[in-house]
């Protein structure tokens with residue numbers, strides 16, 4: 001379907017397109033200030049999924065990766081969303097250290113771990129990965145501000161998660177707070193579907209967070 005779409009676009013010679021293999025937290029070197037009118041994206045969620053796995057075969061076949069070192073470099077460009085992709089030098093958590101809701105969420109995950117007596121290396125990182133996730137998204141939204149044109153609109157598809165000891169993470173709501181603190185206007189958090197979680201017996205919301213940058 002994507003190939004068919006691209007072939008159709010070829011006829012539109014006035015519509016330029018460019019693909020950047022880049023880290024969305026670090027885009028100023030690729031794009032000019034005041035150049036973005038709209039963003040539509042589906043970023044990672046804090047769901048313990050290793051996104052390098054879903055495309056590993058393609059990454060090797062298409063020549064983007066040929067060694068473990070290449071894989072590590074790719075994973076380091078990811079917003080942290082799983083404990084297998086956390087590194088010692090990670091510092092994105094600083095971006096959200098003043099947001100009580102995120103600190104309380106991470107603290108409750110760690111408290112639940114202690115209560116359940118879970119001691120594996122991965123489980124010990126759950127609270128950290130939540131802080132790194134929201135910190136990474138904050139860094140991305142902060143970086144974007146100089147690149148957006150006043151009036152630019154942004155749409156982020158995100159889902160609630162309960163991957164860490166079944167503690168509910170309201171991803172869309174928390175990202176809305178992060179964005180508001182960075183000066184964005186939250187236009188809406190639009191529910192587009194729910195998924196039933198057999199683990200928590202609750203409906204997890206998948207939402208589109210709609211933001212506006214007023215300059």
Ligand SMILES: C[S@@+](CC[C@H](N)C(=O)[O-])C[C@H]1O[C@@H](n2cnc3c(N)ncnc32)[C@H](O)[C@@H]1O
Nearest residue numbers: 022023024025042043044045051052077078079
């Ligand atoms: C929820 S998935 C969406 C995938 C895509 N919309 C699709 O349908 O295939 C999130 C994607 O964000 C990518 N990603 C993670 N960190 C990123 C970063 N720092 N910069 C750019 N993309 C990133 C992951 O590799 C993954 O493909």
